[in-house]
Amino acid sequence: MSEESVVVNTHHEQVIYANILEKGMYLGLGGLIVTFGLYVFGVIPSAIPLAEVSKYWSQDAHSYLEAINRDFLHLDHPLIGWTWTTLLRKGDFLNFLSIAILASLTILCYLAIIPSLLKKKDAVYTLMTIVGVVILVLAASGILVVGGH
Amino acid sequence: MFDQDKLIHTKIRNSRFRGLWLLTLNLVLFCPIAAMATETVTATTAAASSTWWIWPVSLFVVTLVMGIVAVLGGIGGAVLYVPIISGFFPFHLDFVRGTGLLVALSGALAAGPSLLRSDLANLRLAIPVALIASTSAIFGSMIGLAVSTNIVQICLGITVLGIVALMFMAKKSELPDVPKADALSSALRIYGVYTEGSSGQTVNWKIHRTPVGLAVFIIIGFMAGMFGLGAGWANVPVLNLIMGAPLKISVGTSKFLLSITDTSAAWIYFNQGCVIPMIVIPSLIGIMLGSFIGVKILKKAKPAFIRWMVIMLLIFAGLKALQKGLGIM
Numbered sequence: 437m438s439e440e441s442v443v444v445n446t447h448h449e450q451v452i453y454a455n456i457l458e459k460g461m462y463l464g465l466g467g468l469i470v471t472f473g474l475y476v477f478g479v480i481p482s483a484i485p486l487a488e489v490s491k492y493w494s495q496d497a498h499s500y501l502e503a504i505n506r507d508f509l510h511l512d513h514p515l516i517g518w519t520w521t522t523l524l525r526k527g528d529f530l531n532f533l534s535i536a537i538l539a540s541l542t543i544l545c546y547l548a549i550i551p552s553l554l555k556k557k558d559a560v561y562t563l564m565t566i567v568g569v570v571i572l573v574l575a576a577s578g579i580l581v582v583g584g585h
Numbered sequence: 586m587f588d589q590d591k592l593i594h595t596k597i598r599n600s601r602f603r604g605l606w607l608l609t610l611n612l613v614l615f616c617p618i619a620a621m622a623t624e625t626v627t628a629t630t631a632a633a634s635s636t637w638w639i640w641p642v643s644l645f646v647v648t649l650v651m652g653i654v655a656v657l658g659g660i661g662g663a664v665l666y667v668p669i670i671s672g673f674f675p676f677h678l679d680f681v682r683g684t685g686l687l688v689a690l691s692g693a694l695a696a697g698p699s700l701l702r703s704d705l706a707n708l709r710l711a712i713p714v715a716l717i718a719s720t721s722a723i724f725g726s727m728i729g730l731a732v733s734t735n736i737v738q739i740c741l742g743i744t745v746l747g748i749v750a751l752m753f754m755a756k757k758s759e760l761p762d763v764p765k766a767d768a769l770s771s772a773l774r775i776y777g778v779y780t781e782g783s784s785g786q787t788v789n790w791k792i793h794r795t796p797v798g799l800a801v802f803i804i805i806g807f808m809a810g811m812f813g814l815g816a817g818w819a820n821v822p823v824l825n826l827i828m829g830a831p832l833k834i835s836v837g838t839s840k841f842l843l844s845i846t847d848t849s850a851a852w853i854y855f856n857q858g859c860v861i862p863m864i865v866i867p868s869l870i871g872i873m874l875g876s877f878i879g880v881k882i883l884k885k886a887k888p889a890f891i892r893w894m895v896i897m898l899l900i901f902a903g904l905k906a907l908q909k910g911l912g913i914m
Contacts, residue, residue, distance in 0.1 A: 450702070450704070450707075450708045453708060454697065454701035455698070457694060457698050457701070457844070458697075458698035461695055464694070465870070471866075472862065472866040472867075472870070475862060476638075486863070489637065493676050493863075494675050494677055497680065497683070500677070500680075516856060517856050518856075528862050528863075531866055532860070535687065535855065535860065535865065536855075538690065539848055541848075542844055543848075549708075561712060561773075564713055564716050567716060568712065571716070572719065572849055575719075575849040576852040578856040
Protein backbone atom coordinates (compact mmCIF):
# COMPACT_ATOMS: atom_id res chain seq x y z
CA MET A 437 0.00 0.00 0.00
CA SER A 438 1.45 3.35 -0.97
CA GLU A 439 2.06 6.06 1.58
CA GLU A 440 -0.33 8.41 -0.22
CA SER A 441 -3.27 5.98 -0.14
CA VAL A 442 -2.73 5.29 3.55
CA VAL A 443 -2.88 9.02 4.25
CA VAL A 444 -6.20 9.27 2.40
CA ASN A 445 -7.69 6.35 4.39
CA THR A 446 -6.45 7.77 7.65
CA HIS A 447 -7.98 11.09 6.79
CA HIS A 448 -11.36 9.38 6.20
CA GLU A 449 -11.36 8.00 9.77
CA GLN A 450 -10.21 11.32 11.10
CA VAL A 451 -13.19 12.98 9.43
CA ILE A 452 -15.62 10.45 10.97
CA TYR A 453 -14.02 11.02 14.35
CA ALA A 454 -13.97 14.81 13.89
CA ASN A 455 -17.65 14.97 12.85
CA ILE A 456 -18.88 13.11 15.92
CA LEU A 457 -16.49 14.96 18.19
CA GLU A 458 -17.72 18.29 16.84
CA LYS A 459 -21.44 17.46 17.24
CA GLY A 460 -20.91 16.09 20.76
CA MET A 461 -18.72 19.02 21.72
CA TYR A 462 -21.39 21.52 20.61
CA LEU A 463 -24.06 19.49 22.45
CA GLY A 464 -21.95 19.44 25.59
CA LEU A 465 -21.00 23.11 25.35
CA GLY A 466 -24.59 24.15 24.66
CA GLY A 467 -25.75 22.00 27.55
CA LEU A 468 -23.17 23.56 29.84
CA ILE A 469 -24.32 27.08 29.01
CA VAL A 470 -28.03 26.26 29.33
CA THR A 471 -27.81 24.24 32.55
CA PHE A 472 -25.44 26.72 34.16
CA GLY A 473 -27.83 29.54 33.23
CA LEU A 474 -30.75 27.64 34.76
CA TYR A 475 -28.61 27.10 37.86
CA VAL A 476 -27.15 30.58 38.48
CA PHE A 477 -30.36 32.45 37.61
CA GLY A 478 -32.33 30.23 39.99
CA VAL A 479 -34.71 28.86 37.33
CA ILE A 480 -34.14 25.39 38.74
CA PRO A 481 -33.54 25.36 42.51
CA SER A 482 -30.13 24.10 43.55
CA ALA A 483 -29.37 21.57 46.25
CA ILE A 484 -26.68 23.83 47.72
CA PRO A 485 -27.69 27.56 47.75
CA LEU A 486 -25.50 29.70 45.48
CA ALA A 487 -24.35 31.96 48.30
CA GLU A 488 -23.37 28.95 50.43
CA VAL A 489 -21.09 27.17 47.95
CA SER A 490 -18.07 29.33 48.77
CA LYS A 491 -18.15 28.14 52.39
CA TYR A 492 -17.31 24.61 51.30
CA TRP A 493 -14.91 24.78 48.36
CA SER A 494 -11.78 25.38 50.44
CA GLN A 495 -12.13 21.91 52.04
CA ASP A 496 -10.72 18.75 50.47
CA ALA A 497 -13.14 16.70 48.37
CA HIS A 498 -13.80 14.10 51.07
CA SER A 499 -14.66 16.73 53.72
CA TYR A 500 -16.69 18.72 51.17
CA LEU A 501 -18.84 15.72 50.27
CA GLU A 502 -19.48 14.91 53.92
CA ALA A 503 -20.31 18.54 54.74
CA ILE A 504 -22.79 19.10 51.89
CA ASN A 505 -24.43 15.76 52.65
CA ARG A 506 -24.78 16.70 56.32
CA ASP A 507 -26.04 20.24 55.65
CA PHE A 508 -28.12 19.88 52.46
CA LEU A 509 -28.42 16.50 50.74
CA HIS A 510 -29.14 14.19 53.69
CA LEU A 511 -28.34 11.04 51.70
CA ASP A 512 -27.42 7.73 53.33
CA HIS A 513 -23.84 8.14 52.06
CA PRO A 514 -21.81 11.12 50.74
CA LEU A 515 -22.20 11.71 47.02
CA ILE A 516 -19.68 9.72 44.94
CA GLY A 517 -19.75 7.83 41.65
CA TRP A 518 -22.97 8.09 39.65
CA THR A 519 -25.18 9.00 42.63
CA TRP A 520 -25.51 12.51 41.14
CA THR A 521 -27.95 11.10 38.58
CA THR A 522 -30.54 10.86 41.36
CA LEU A 523 -30.26 14.63 41.90
CA LEU A 524 -30.79 15.84 38.32
CA ARG A 525 -33.85 17.81 39.37
CA LYS A 526 -31.50 20.13 41.27
CA GLY A 527 -29.90 22.96 39.26
CA ASP A 528 -26.34 22.38 40.46
CA PHE A 529 -26.32 18.66 39.75
CA LEU A 530 -28.05 19.09 36.39
CA ASN A 531 -24.75 20.63 35.27
CA PHE A 532 -23.09 17.24 35.78
CA LEU A 533 -25.06 15.88 32.82
CA SER A 534 -23.22 18.12 30.32
CA ILE A 535 -19.88 17.33 31.93
CA ALA A 536 -20.64 13.61 31.62
CA ILE A 537 -21.53 14.10 27.92
CA LEU A 538 -18.20 15.84 27.24
CA ALA A 539 -16.29 13.18 29.16
CA SER A 540 -18.02 10.41 27.16
CA LEU A 541 -17.28 11.80 23.69
CA THR A 542 -14.01 9.94 23.18
CA ILE A 543 -15.76 6.64 23.88
CA LEU A 544 -18.42 7.47 21.26
CA CYS A 545 -15.81 8.55 18.71
CA TYR A 546 -13.80 5.37 19.25
CA LEU A 547 -16.93 3.24 18.79
CA ALA A 548 -17.76 5.16 15.60
CA ILE A 549 -14.43 4.43 13.87
CA ILE A 550 -14.37 0.69 14.71
CA PRO A 551 -16.60 -0.28 11.71
CA SER A 552 -14.30 1.65 9.36
CA LEU A 553 -11.23 -0.05 10.82
CA LEU A 554 -12.89 -3.46 10.54
CA LYS A 555 -13.86 -2.78 6.93
CA LYS A 556 -10.21 -2.05 6.15
CA LYS A 557 -9.20 -5.21 8.07
CA ASP A 558 -6.92 -3.10 10.21
CA ALA A 559 -6.79 -5.65 13.04
CA VAL A 560 -4.16 -3.90 15.16
CA TYR A 561 -5.93 -0.54 15.27
CA THR A 562 -9.32 -2.22 15.75
CA LEU A 563 -7.97 -4.04 18.79
CA MET A 564 -6.28 -0.92 20.18
CA THR A 565 -9.49 1.06 19.76
CA ILE A 566 -11.62 -1.60 21.47
CA VAL A 567 -9.16 -1.84 24.37
CA GLY A 568 -9.23 1.96 24.59
CA VAL A 569 -13.03 1.89 24.90
CA VAL A 570 -12.84 -0.74 27.66
CA ILE A 571 -10.30 1.31 29.64
CA LEU A 572 -12.34 4.53 29.37
CA VAL A 573 -15.58 2.75 30.34
CA LEU A 574 -13.80 1.25 33.33
CA ALA A 575 -12.63 4.72 34.42
CA ALA A 576 -16.14 6.13 33.95
CA SER A 577 -17.87 3.28 35.75
CA GLY A 578 -16.97 4.43 39.25
CA ILE A 579 -15.76 0.93 40.09
CA LEU A 580 -12.23 2.21 40.74
CA VAL A 581 -12.26 3.49 44.32
CA VAL A 582 -9.67 5.91 45.71
CA GLY A 583 -8.50 6.23 49.33
CA GLY A 584 -8.55 9.70 50.95
CA HIS A 585 -5.54 12.01 51.49
CA MET B 586 10.35 46.50 -4.52
CA PHE B 587 8.15 43.40 -4.29
CA ASP B 588 10.59 41.72 -1.90
CA GLN B 589 10.68 44.83 0.25
CA ASP B 590 6.87 44.89 0.50
CA LYS B 591 6.87 41.19 1.35
CA LEU B 592 9.49 41.78 4.05
CA ILE B 593 7.48 44.65 5.56
CA HIS B 594 4.30 42.52 5.47
CA THR B 595 6.10 39.65 7.19
CA LYS B 596 7.49 41.99 9.87
CA ILE B 597 4.02 43.42 10.52
CA ARG B 598 2.56 39.90 10.77
CA ASN B 599 5.33 38.76 13.13
CA SER B 600 4.92 41.85 15.29
CA ARG B 601 1.18 41.14 15.51
CA PHE B 602 1.91 37.64 16.85
CA ARG B 603 4.50 39.01 19.27
CA GLY B 604 2.00 41.61 20.46
CA LEU B 605 -0.67 38.95 20.90
CA TRP B 606 1.73 36.76 22.82
CA LEU B 607 2.81 39.58 25.14
CA LEU B 608 -0.79 40.62 25.69
CA THR B 609 -1.97 37.12 26.56
CA LEU B 610 1.06 36.47 28.79
CA ASN B 611 0.45 39.69 30.68
CA LEU B 612 -3.23 38.97 31.02
CA VAL B 613 -2.55 35.53 32.44
CA LEU B 614 0.33 36.49 34.70
CA PHE B 615 -0.89 39.80 35.97
CA CYS B 616 -4.65 39.53 35.47
CA PRO B 617 -6.23 42.24 37.62
CA ILE B 618 -9.35 40.14 38.08
CA ALA B 619 -7.30 37.34 39.60
CA ALA B 620 -5.57 39.85 41.86
CA MET B 621 -8.92 41.28 42.87
CA ALA B 622 -10.19 37.79 43.56
CA THR B 623 -7.20 37.12 45.84
CA GLU B 624 -7.94 40.21 47.87
CA THR B 625 -11.57 39.23 48.11
CA VAL B 626 -10.61 35.95 49.78
CA THR B 627 -9.49 37.90 52.81
CA ALA B 628 -12.93 39.43 53.20
CA THR B 629 -15.44 38.01 55.64
CA THR B 630 -17.53 34.98 54.83
CA ALA B 631 -20.69 37.08 54.78
CA ALA B 632 -19.19 39.49 52.25
CA ALA B 633 -17.96 36.58 50.14
CA SER B 634 -21.44 35.05 50.17
CA SER B 635 -23.08 38.24 48.94
CA THR B 636 -20.57 38.55 46.08
CA TRP B 637 -20.55 34.91 45.00
CA TRP B 638 -20.89 35.93 41.35
CA ILE B 639 -17.37 37.39 41.26
CA TRP B 640 -15.90 33.87 41.17
CA PRO B 641 -17.60 32.57 38.02
CA VAL B 642 -17.00 35.91 36.23
CA SER B 643 -13.32 35.94 37.22
CA LEU B 644 -12.87 32.31 36.23
CA PHE B 645 -14.48 32.89 32.83
CA VAL B 646 -12.24 35.82 31.91
CA VAL B 647 -9.01 34.18 33.09
CA THR B 648 -9.76 30.83 31.41
CA LEU B 649 -10.77 32.50 28.11
CA VAL B 650 -7.24 33.90 27.84
CA MET B 651 -5.76 30.59 28.95
CA GLY B 652 -7.69 28.78 26.20
CA ILE B 653 -6.07 30.92 23.47
CA VAL B 654 -2.57 30.53 24.88
CA ALA B 655 -2.98 26.79 25.45
CA VAL B 656 -3.89 25.97 21.84
CA LEU B 657 -1.05 28.06 20.45
CA GLY B 658 1.36 26.41 22.86
CA GLY B 659 0.13 22.87 22.14
CA ILE B 660 -0.51 22.26 25.80
CA GLY B 661 -3.58 21.59 27.88
CA GLY B 662 -5.02 24.65 29.54
CA ALA B 663 -4.70 22.72 32.79
CA VAL B 664 -0.93 23.19 32.94
CA LEU B 665 -1.68 26.90 33.26
CA TYR B 666 -5.01 26.49 35.04
CA VAL B 667 -3.87 24.41 38.01
CA PRO B 668 -0.94 26.58 39.18
CA ILE B 669 -2.67 29.91 38.47
CA ILE B 670 -6.11 29.10 39.86
CA SER B 671 -4.73 27.27 42.90
CA GLY B 672 -2.43 30.26 43.45
CA PHE B 673 -4.97 33.07 43.09
CA PHE B 674 -8.34 31.54 43.96
CA PRO B 675 -9.53 30.06 47.27
CA PHE B 676 -10.46 26.58 46.00
CA HIS B 677 -8.98 23.40 47.46
CA LEU B 678 -6.42 21.68 45.24
CA ASP B 679 -8.71 18.64 44.84
CA PHE B 680 -11.27 20.77 42.99
CA VAL B 681 -8.61 22.68 41.05
CA ARG B 682 -7.06 19.41 39.84
CA GLY B 683 -10.44 17.91 38.99
CA THR B 684 -11.43 21.06 37.12
CA GLY B 685 -7.96 21.27 35.58
CA LEU B 686 -8.43 17.89 33.93
CA LEU B 687 -11.89 18.88 32.68
CA VAL B 688 -10.42 22.16 31.41
CA ALA B 689 -7.71 20.31 29.48
CA LEU B 690 -10.28 17.84 28.20
CA SER B 691 -12.72 20.53 27.07
CA GLY B 692 -10.04 22.62 25.38
CA ALA B 693 -8.91 19.53 23.50
CA LEU B 694 -12.48 18.63 22.52
CA ALA B 695 -13.04 22.12 21.17
CA ALA B 696 -9.81 22.09 19.15
CA GLY B 697 -9.96 18.42 18.11
CA PRO B 698 -12.34 18.50 15.11
CA SER B 699 -10.49 21.30 13.37
CA LEU B 700 -7.07 19.77 14.09
CA LEU B 701 -8.16 16.38 12.73
CA ARG B 702 -9.70 17.80 9.55
CA SER B 703 -6.64 19.93 8.78
CA ASP B 704 -4.30 16.94 9.37
CA LEU B 705 -2.49 18.84 12.11
CA ALA B 706 -3.53 15.99 14.45
CA ASN B 707 -2.92 12.42 13.32
CA LEU B 708 -5.26 9.67 14.52
CA ARG B 709 -2.88 6.79 13.72
CA LEU B 710 -0.21 8.46 15.84
CA ALA B 711 -2.65 9.33 18.62
CA ILE B 712 -4.39 5.96 19.14
CA PRO B 713 -1.42 3.86 20.35
CA VAL B 714 -0.04 6.76 22.40
CA ALA B 715 -3.46 7.43 23.96
CA LEU B 716 -3.96 3.78 24.85
CA ILE B 717 -0.81 3.80 26.95
CA ALA B 718 -1.23 7.30 28.40
CA SER B 719 -4.92 6.94 29.35
CA THR B 720 -4.25 3.66 31.16
CA SER B 721 -1.39 5.08 33.20
CA ALA B 722 -3.42 8.27 33.82
CA ILE B 723 -5.98 6.19 35.72
CA PHE B 724 -3.27 4.91 38.07
CA GLY B 725 -1.79 8.40 38.37
CA SER B 726 -5.11 9.99 39.31
CA MET B 727 -5.88 7.31 41.89
CA ILE B 728 -2.50 7.77 43.55
CA GLY B 729 -2.68 11.57 43.17
CA LEU B 730 -5.94 11.64 45.10
CA ALA B 731 -4.56 9.36 47.82
CA VAL B 732 -1.26 11.09 48.69
CA SER B 733 0.06 14.58 49.49
CA THR B 734 1.17 16.46 46.37
CA ASN B 735 4.04 18.60 47.75
CA ILE B 736 6.89 16.27 46.82
CA VAL B 737 5.47 15.40 43.42
CA GLN B 738 4.94 19.10 42.67
CA ILE B 739 8.67 19.67 43.16
CA CYS B 740 9.50 16.72 40.90
CA LEU B 741 7.09 18.07 38.29
CA GLY B 742 8.68 21.52 38.33
CA ILE B 743 12.16 20.02 37.85
CA THR B 744 10.89 17.80 35.02
CA VAL B 745 9.21 20.64 33.14
CA LEU B 746 12.28 22.88 33.44
CA GLY B 747 14.38 19.92 32.22
CA ILE B 748 12.17 19.68 29.13
CA VAL B 749 12.69 23.40 28.50
CA ALA B 750 16.46 22.88 28.67
CA LEU B 751 16.12 20.01 26.20
CA MET B 752 14.15 22.19 23.79
CA PHE B 753 16.78 24.92 23.99
CA MET B 754 19.50 22.41 23.08
CA ALA B 755 17.55 20.81 20.22
CA LYS B 756 18.58 22.15 16.80
CA LYS B 757 15.95 20.67 14.48
CA SER B 758 12.64 20.61 16.23
CA GLU B 759 10.43 22.41 13.69
CA LEU B 760 10.98 19.73 11.06
CA PRO B 761 13.07 17.03 12.77
CA ASP B 762 15.48 14.99 10.65
CA VAL B 763 14.09 11.44 10.52
CA PRO B 764 16.32 9.50 8.06
CA LYS B 765 14.36 6.26 8.38
CA ALA B 766 11.09 5.27 10.09
CA ASP B 767 11.56 2.59 12.74
CA ALA B 768 10.06 -0.89 12.39
CA LEU B 769 7.15 -0.31 14.77
CA SER B 770 5.95 2.95 13.23
CA SER B 771 6.28 1.36 9.77
CA ALA B 772 4.20 -1.63 10.89
CA LEU B 773 1.56 0.70 12.35
CA ARG B 774 1.77 2.90 9.23
CA ILE B 775 2.28 6.08 11.23
CA TYR B 776 3.19 8.74 8.72
CA GLY B 777 1.38 11.52 6.88
CA VAL B 778 1.28 14.73 4.91
CA TYR B 779 0.24 18.21 5.92
CA THR B 780 0.34 21.64 4.34
CA GLU B 781 2.31 24.34 6.13
CA GLY B 782 -0.25 27.16 6.32
CA SER B 783 2.25 30.01 6.52
CA SER B 784 4.23 28.94 3.40
CA GLY B 785 1.85 26.64 1.50
CA GLN B 786 4.59 23.95 1.46
CA THR B 787 3.53 20.27 1.54
CA VAL B 788 5.40 18.37 4.25
CA ASN B 789 5.76 14.55 4.25
CA TRP B 790 6.59 13.22 7.67
CA LYS B 791 7.39 9.96 9.45
CA ILE B 792 8.58 9.10 12.96
CA HIS B 793 11.31 7.07 14.61
CA ARG B 794 12.21 5.80 18.11
CA THR B 795 8.54 4.77 18.55
CA PRO B 796 9.10 2.15 21.33
CA VAL B 797 11.05 4.69 23.42
CA GLY B 798 8.42 7.37 22.84
CA LEU B 799 5.57 5.05 23.80
CA ALA B 800 7.43 4.02 26.97
CA VAL B 801 7.82 7.68 27.98
CA PHE B 802 4.06 8.14 27.59
CA ILE B 803 3.55 5.68 30.47
CA ILE B 804 5.21 8.28 32.72
CA ILE B 805 3.46 11.23 31.06
CA GLY B 806 0.01 9.66 31.46
CA PHE B 807 0.74 8.80 35.09
CA MET B 808 1.87 12.35 35.88
CA ALA B 809 -1.09 13.86 33.99
CA GLY B 810 -3.51 11.94 36.17
CA MET B 811 -1.57 12.51 39.35
CA PHE B 812 -1.17 16.29 39.07
CA GLY B 813 -4.36 17.07 37.14
CA LEU B 814 -2.18 19.09 34.81
CA GLY B 815 -3.17 17.59 31.49
CA ALA B 816 -0.14 16.40 29.52
CA GLY B 817 0.52 18.78 26.63
CA TRP B 818 3.58 20.18 28.40
CA ALA B 819 5.29 16.82 27.92
CA ASN B 820 3.47 15.48 24.85
CA VAL B 821 4.96 18.06 22.50
CA PRO B 822 8.64 17.49 23.41
CA VAL B 823 8.28 13.70 23.29
CA LEU B 824 6.41 13.63 19.97
CA ASN B 825 8.74 16.25 18.49
CA LEU B 826 12.18 15.62 19.98
CA ILE B 827 12.11 11.87 20.67
CA MET B 828 9.75 10.53 18.02
CA GLY B 829 10.65 13.12 15.37
CA ALA B 830 7.18 14.35 14.40
CA PRO B 831 7.16 17.89 12.90
CA LEU B 832 6.45 20.57 15.49
CA LYS B 833 3.02 21.43 14.07
CA ILE B 834 1.99 17.74 14.01
CA SER B 835 3.34 17.38 17.55
CA VAL B 836 1.41 20.43 18.75
CA GLY B 837 -1.82 19.39 16.99
CA THR B 838 -1.64 15.70 17.94
CA SER B 839 -0.70 16.62 21.50
CA LYS B 840 -3.76 18.82 21.83
CA PHE B 841 -5.98 16.09 20.39
CA LEU B 842 -4.35 13.45 22.63
CA LEU B 843 -5.46 15.36 25.70
CA SER B 844 -9.08 14.67 24.78
CA ILE B 845 -8.38 10.95 25.22
CA THR B 846 -5.74 10.83 27.98
CA ASP B 847 -7.51 13.26 30.26
CA THR B 848 -10.88 11.56 29.80
CA SER B 849 -9.79 8.56 31.87
CA ALA B 850 -8.26 10.68 34.65
CA ALA B 851 -11.16 13.16 34.62
CA TRP B 852 -13.65 10.35 35.22
CA ILE B 853 -11.70 9.24 38.32
CA TYR B 854 -11.78 12.78 39.76
CA PHE B 855 -15.43 13.23 38.72
CA ASN B 856 -16.48 10.00 40.43
CA GLN B 857 -14.64 11.03 43.61
CA GLY B 858 -16.63 14.27 43.93
CA CYS B 859 -13.82 16.68 42.91
CA VAL B 860 -16.25 18.69 40.80
CA ILE B 861 -18.14 21.83 41.86
CA PRO B 862 -20.27 23.32 39.04
CA MET B 863 -19.61 26.90 40.19
CA ILE B 864 -15.88 26.30 39.59
CA VAL B 865 -16.08 23.93 36.63
CA ILE B 866 -18.63 25.47 34.26
CA PRO B 867 -17.23 29.03 33.97
CA SER B 868 -13.77 27.52 33.55
CA LEU B 869 -14.89 25.09 30.83
CA ILE B 870 -16.85 27.69 28.87
CA GLY B 871 -13.93 30.12 29.06
CA ILE B 872 -11.35 27.57 27.95
CA MET B 873 -13.49 26.22 25.11
CA LEU B 874 -14.22 29.66 23.67
CA GLY B 875 -10.53 30.50 24.02
CA SER B 876 -9.64 27.28 22.17
CA PHE B 877 -11.88 28.23 19.22
CA ILE B 878 -9.98 31.49 18.89
CA GLY B 879 -6.63 29.76 19.39
CA VAL B 880 -7.22 27.23 16.59
CA LYS B 881 -8.00 30.03 14.12
CA ILE B 882 -4.66 31.64 14.94
CA LEU B 883 -2.76 28.29 14.95
CA LYS B 884 -3.46 27.62 11.25
CA LYS B 885 -1.55 30.76 10.26
CA ALA B 886 1.06 30.82 13.01
CA LYS B 887 4.70 30.04 12.18
CA PRO B 888 6.37 26.99 13.82
CA ALA B 889 9.18 29.13 15.28
CA PHE B 890 6.65 31.36 16.99
CA ILE B 891 4.85 28.35 18.44
CA ARG B 892 8.14 26.87 19.64
CA TRP B 893 9.00 30.00 21.58
CA MET B 894 5.51 30.17 23.01
CA VAL B 895 5.78 26.56 24.22
CA ILE B 896 9.15 27.33 25.85
CA MET B 897 7.83 30.41 27.65
CA LEU B 898 4.77 28.56 28.89
CA LEU B 899 6.82 25.60 30.11
CA ILE B 900 9.23 27.86 32.02
CA PHE B 901 6.34 29.59 33.76
CA ALA B 902 4.53 26.33 34.54
CA GLY B 903 7.73 24.72 35.86
CA LEU B 904 8.58 27.63 38.15
CA LYS B 905 5.01 27.79 39.43
CA ALA B 906 5.03 24.07 40.24
CA LEU B 907 8.36 24.43 42.08
CA GLN B 908 7.02 27.42 43.99
CA LYS B 909 4.00 25.47 45.14
CA GLY B 910 5.96 22.34 45.99
CA LEU B 911 8.49 24.25 48.08
CA GLY B 912 5.77 26.35 49.73
CA ILE B 913 7.37 29.65 48.65
CA MET B 914 4.80 32.44 48.73
